[in-house]
Amino acid sequence: MPITELADARASVGTLLSSATHKLGNAPGARQDVETLLAHVLEVRRTALYLAPERPLDENTSATFEQLLDAYIDGVPIAYLTGWADFWSLRLEITSAVLVPRPDTEILVASALDLIPSQTDTTVIDLGTGSGAVAAALAQERPQAFVLASDRSAAACALAQRNFKRLELPNANAIRADWMRAIAVGCGELITANPPYIGLDERPSLDSGLRHEPQDALFSGRDGLQDLRIIISAAASRLRKDGWLLVEHGYEQGRAVRELFRCHGYARIETLRDLNQHERVTRGCWPK
Ligand SMILES: C[S@@+](CC[C@H](N)C(=O)[O-])C[C@H]1O[C@@H](n2cnc3c(N)ncnc32)[C@H](O)[C@@H]1O
Structure with missing residues (x-):
């Protein structure tokens, strides 16, 4: 009725x-x-x-x-209906072309800010930027840093760029790229990524609300680790000596992700927990 x-x-x-x-x-x-x-x-x-x-x-x-x-x-996310979502201290424009930024992803931002000095020029790369949420929060908190945001989706890049402009963040820029393909070797001090990390095997048991979000932003091979493997392997060559890679992952993927960091030669590997005390973000330093 x-x-x-x-x-x-x-x-x-x-x-x-x-x-x-x-x-x-x-x-x-x-x-x-x-x-x-x-x-x-x-x-x-x-x-x-x-x-x-x-x-x-x-x-x-x-x-x-x-x-x-x-x-x-x-089940349509409220952000798609209103056209905006709050993330960190920012209000972002959101469309159905991008994932709605989640509160747990603020752990990725907080953990990156720990590692970005406030008074030095630092180059930060945010992979799979979607709405530009992580990149915008970092650019706002570290005006001295330059944040290069990238995504494979043209619609996501255009939206991220609109968010940077509306939020008056001249130190952030979005480019279209398949993970690291357009990123020069040894150019970044810090790389963040919140890639798709849900396994296709989990699809049948998932919350039906997810069906409204772009499937490319959610699923990554059968075990959910396909994109994390690519990123952890390829990020090493894009980082300067002592640069950091930080990735968000599923709460049951911490052990596998730490193992990937270890196999590829990262040091000082550590996993941080989200607001529900679940393992959520792993970071490692590139020592070479
Ligand atoms: C989980 S969403 C994260 C979006 C945003 N960073 C956030 O935290 O709200 C993953 C993003 O990765 C992008 N993506 C998926 N595969 C990609 C690839 N091969 N290269 C670059 N970006 C990719 C998707 O388009 C999507 O925007």
Whole structure:
């Protein structure tokens, strides 16, 4: 049943929010997401909804909201519906051509910042940049650094470039490349990558919400390690002496990833845990 019928013939902000939250079964976070969607449709801040709960809504507004709510119930990420997502301290434009940046990826940023001095010119390369989330956060926190972001997807590169421009980050630039192919030998002090790392074997058991995100951004061979193998092997020649490679990976891949770093000759290998205490980011230093 359409929520406008559930609510009231003349829906108001308050009645629409209550009926939509009810439609979602009062799931955790439902109220917040419903408010985000309605604020998006009304082009106001979420707080404005509280200031005017009696505000009447016309049929067009209710119908647009209902369409977005149905898509949300079907599992479309809220960032694709509103066109933005928050990451680190930044608000990024997001389209369905890129993965929605995840809070766990902020560990990759924090761990990279640990290794990038604030007062020196450093060249950082962010592989598989997607929306440019990691690159933008690093460029913002380290204005002295130059951040080269790359992705195989032309749509992702164009979006990352738009985000850099809108966030006024002249020290970040996006190029289209298949992993390390366009990156010169020995040019970077630090490489970050959040590559696809889900195994095709895991596909049947996955959260159906993932089906709306680009499959190229998620899956990497049967065991999920295909792209990590390429990156860990090829990054070595792109790093200067004592440069660092940092990769995000699946929470059960820590041991295999550390082994790959070891086999390729990296030193000072260490794995960091995410907010749920899962192994999430492994880093290693190139000693040669
Ligand atoms: C898991 S997403 C990460 C996106 C972004 N870094 C983030 O953390 O939100 C992986 C990204 O790798 C890109 N990618 C996949 N295969 C690639 C390849 N062979 N070369 C370069 N980029 C690739 C995808 O297009 C996607 O944007």
